[in-house]
Amino acid sequence: MNGFDYHRPETLEAAVAARAGAPDSAYLAGGMTLIPTLKQGLAEPSDVIDLAAVAGLAGIGLEVDRLTIGAMTRHADVAASAEVQRAIPALAYLASEIGDAQVRNRGTLGGSLANSDPAADYPAAVIALGARIVTDRRTMAADDYFKGLFETALEPGELIRAVEFPVPRRAAYRKFRHPASRYAVAGVFVAEIGEGIRVGVTGAGPCAFRWTALETALAGKPAPAAAETAPLDFRRFNADLHASAEYRAQLVRVMARRALANLAA
Amino acid sequence: MKLSLTVNETAHELEVAPNALLVEIIRGDLGLTGTHVGCDTSQCGACTVEMDGRAVKSCTVLAGQAQDARVTTIEGLGAPGNLHPMQTAFQAHHALQCGFCTPGMIISAIDLVKRADGRLDEAAVREGLAGNLCRCTGYHNIVEAVLAAAGQM
Numbered sequence: 001m002n003g004f005d006y007h008r009p010e011t012l013e014a015a016v017a018a019r020a021g022a023p024d025s026a027y028l029a030g031g032m033t034l035i036p037t038l039k040q041g042l043a044e045p046s047d048v049i050d051l052a053a054v055a056g057l058a059g060i061g062l063e064v065d066r067l068t069i070g071a072m073t074r075h076a077d078v079a080a081s082a083e084v085q086r087a088i089p090a091l092a093y094l095a096s097e098i099g100d101a102q103v104r105n106r107g108t109l110g111g112s113l114a115n116s117d118p119a120a121d122y123p124a125a126v127i128a129l130g131a132r133i134v135t136d137r138r139t140m141a142a143d144d145y146f147k148g149l150f151e152t153a154l155e156p157g158e159l160i161r162a163v164e165f166p167v168p169r170r171a172a173y174r175k176f177r178h179p180a181s182r183y184a185v186a187g188v189f190v191a192e193i194g195e196g197i198r199v200g201v202t203g204a205g206p207c208a209f210r211w212t213a214l215e216t217a218l219a220g221k222p223a224p225a226a227a228e229t230a231p232l233d234f235r236r237f238n239a240d241l242h243a244s245a246e247y248r249a250q251l252v253r254v255m256a257r258r259a260l261a262n263l264a265a
Numbered sequence: 266m267k268l269s270l271t272v273n274e275t276a277h278e279l280e281v282a283p284n285a286l287l288v289e290i291i292r293g294d295l296g297l298t299g300t301h302v303g304c305d306t307s308q309c310g311a312c313t314v315e316m317d318g319r320a321v322k323s324c325t326v327l328a329g330q331a332q333d334a335r336v337t338t339i340e341g342l343g344a345p346g347n348l349h350p351m352q353t354a355f356q357a358h359h360a361l362q363c364g365f366c367t368p369g370m371i372i373s374a375i376d377l378v379k380r381a382d383g384r385l386d387e388a389a390v391r392e393g394l395a396g397n398l399c400r401c402t403g404y405h406n407i408v409e410a411v412l413a414a415a416g417q418m
Contacts, residue, residue, distance in 0.1 A: 101393055
């Protein structure tokens with residue numbers, strides 16, 4: 001691993017200032033992606049700015065119609081949270097299915113969203129629930145956040161503070177996980193919220209996206225069969241040794257059908 | 266840089282490189298070689314230690330992230346003649362073959378039992394130990410040992 005300077009700021013302002021003061025620096029959240037990336041030499045930051053000691057970045061708060069989760073909240077804490085289980089049980093379930101126990105003990109919501117791995121779980125929920133991403137400088141709608149492969153709307157140095165999830169009437173998540181890495185080969189989160197049902201897909205495309213054609217076909221009714229026929233353009237889907245684009249499209253349909261069946265149950 | 270941490274109830278003040286890994290501190294600086302490095306790519310779990318009450322892969326924790334942490338390694342669990350119930354169960358059920366994965370397996374298993382709140386079955390143990398690989402594929406007896414120890418912890 002290349003050398004770097006390590007910083008452990010205790011305030012948000014100090015973290016953002018440290019990042020701004022070193023153009024090639026990187027924030028460190030749980031480190032479940034960044035540390036293996038450093039070891040492989042795929043990233044060589046001059047400075048690593050650990051967010052673990054920054055006050056106010058971890059925690060879970062539930063108001064009537066809004067669940068707020070701090071960026072440094074670990075997956076295991078989301079999975080075990082009584083508030084999350086009460087307000088959005090599908091989100092607690094999603095967190096409990098990320099990686100393995102040791103990964104869930106370290107990995108964070110903010111780290112997952114900032115990284116925007118195409119196969120990460122959280123993005124599907126953020127998209128489907130229409131969550132709002134609160135940073136050190138603004139609040140973004142989920143629909144405006146994911147831009148492409150490992151690409152988000154975050155500006156250089158912009159730091160996620162928390163994510164605000166609207167509480168849906170019902171929600172469900174199903175994924176087809178890679179048996180070794182446990183990443184989603186395809187994952188679908190469905191949420192009955194506002195006027196209709198929103199559908200978030202992860203694992204299939206360059207980044208998480210809404211399957212709006214299925215949302216339209218459902219017209220607010222959790223009809224699992226609609227997932228088999230709703231138009232789904234898979235020309236830009238990921239294709240790798242695990243699954244072809246066409247196979248991923250089929251998995252998206254099956255995961256959507258299962259999630260909708262769970263929603264209706 | 267300076268690192269203060271407590272390992273197996275002993276406080277340490279160390280001078281470490283900013284890019285040192287926790288497992289390098291444990292094995293190199295402190296000489297606690299019971300914690301193993303299997304893959305060094307965050308997959309196998311042989312390097313699992315308990316840090317501030319959670320099982321973590323110490324090959325994927327920077328030294329700085331362990332600042333002021335309380336760490337328990339396999340050496341801190343028990344001693345010959347006074348083994349932890351999980352160690353005793355691994356022995357009684359022959360839950361190891363080559364033994365390389367055992368330290369990490371035992372730390373993870375204890376973490377799993379602590380969090381399970383009395384609700385553990387075979388499927389939950391297999392799922393809960395997904396982050397620890399046994400390349401001898403000796404999972405059958407490991408699962409039996411964990412379920413047996415769960416009743417005694």
